[in-house]
Amino acid sequence: MTKAILPPEDLALSDILPSEPLLLMGAGPVPIPQMVANANGVVINHLGSTMNQVIDRVILMAQYAFQTRSDKIFGISGPSTAAMEMGITNLLWPGRKALVLELGIFSARFRELAEGVGADVISLKSDGLTPTSVEQVREVLEREGDIDLLTIVQGETSCGIRNIWLQEIAAVANQFGVLVVVDAVCTLTTIPLEMDDWGVDCVVTGGQKGLSSIPGVSLIAFSERAWEVVESRKTRCPHWCLDARRALNFWSLKRYHYTAPVPGILAMHEALRLICQETLAVRFKRHHESSRALQAGLEAMGLKLYVPHEYRLNSVIAIEVPTTVDIPKMLQHMISHFHVEISAAFGLSIVRIGQMGEQCRHHNLHKVLYATGMSFLGNGVSVDVANGMSRLEERLAFSRMGKR
Ligand SMILES: Cc1ncc(COP(=O)(O)O)c(C=O)c1O
16 A cells, blocks of 8 residues: 655745745735735625626726726736737637737747747847837838737836837737737836727736736736627637637626636726726826836936836836846845845846836835845945935935926
8 A cells, every 4th residue: 555645744824924025126026005905815706796896897997997998808817928818819810910029028928829829920029129110010011911910018027128109000000900919017007008099909917017916817908899800700719718708708798707716806906996096197107206216216326227218118127237246146135135026037137126006105116226226235236325315315306396
């Protein structure tokens, strides 16, 4: 007889988690408001009148966040990538053709997803520091003549670049009758995105970034034009959970699709409610002022920001790190000395500070700037921490007085 498998030695979660929570100032997940955390601790039946009311409110508030009148909005039990996958899987299949604008690893993920469902894929890669131009896109659309769909990321989190020509690119795609799919994972509610007015057909976002909700529940919105394509499909959708027509059962008809991630949807409800209370205009201003003040502080310390000013994303700030610095060691220094966590990058010699949702609060800015400066200093990079702190303070004082 084989030996019975015994339970492992007991280890409480409190013995795993740090005694004092780290301040999450990286590229996501971000800190969440208490109301969102409280909602995440509640389980109710995922079907029935109470949940139906929650779902209707989530859709209504998400319409505001996406700036769309479309009611084809679904929550997804999964990461933002699952939302990207739902968009791609339902709008592309063998015989359809996509143009993918690649700026970094997240925008490139669309290519992998599109290839995965058997679509023809053309990729336009940027030089790594400049977003793809409208002319480049127009040239490919004209040359190919049969593109069905274009994907674009609004903010490329992996390197901190903003696609500043998103609106113009969407307009060109519209002229060619090409569907526009936007990854707004790190940007939604941090900078403007007007789904209807800009002619965007599908927007995906996650919970754990600009929305300041929990990771694991994501959102997607389809325009009416995109929905017609979803409905026109003759073959079976290869994904069961990510089949948008099946998702409609739950999100519109209030019938069973799969057991919905109830606490995550309740958390999303609260996150969206806080966004509606704050209003998008005020939220955009808060993000702009917070990120720009932090950028000014970092530069005043003598640090170099990776992305030129005109393409720089406010939601994620990339800071150049001399190649002599051991980045994991420096980030660990920051955690152990200051209880602040920021992100490394994927192969680039940069570190990234998030400016999404709750990260954009004055008290967090002081803490992250000081911790960053001291950790660079502690790892052999000469920076003027005091100068940076005073520049931050000056910029925040200007904001409080209504100056830029
Ligand atoms: C722009 C962007 N797109 C997609 C993703 C993928 O999100 P997730 O890890 O939630 O699947 C991320 C994650 O950082 C992102 O920043």
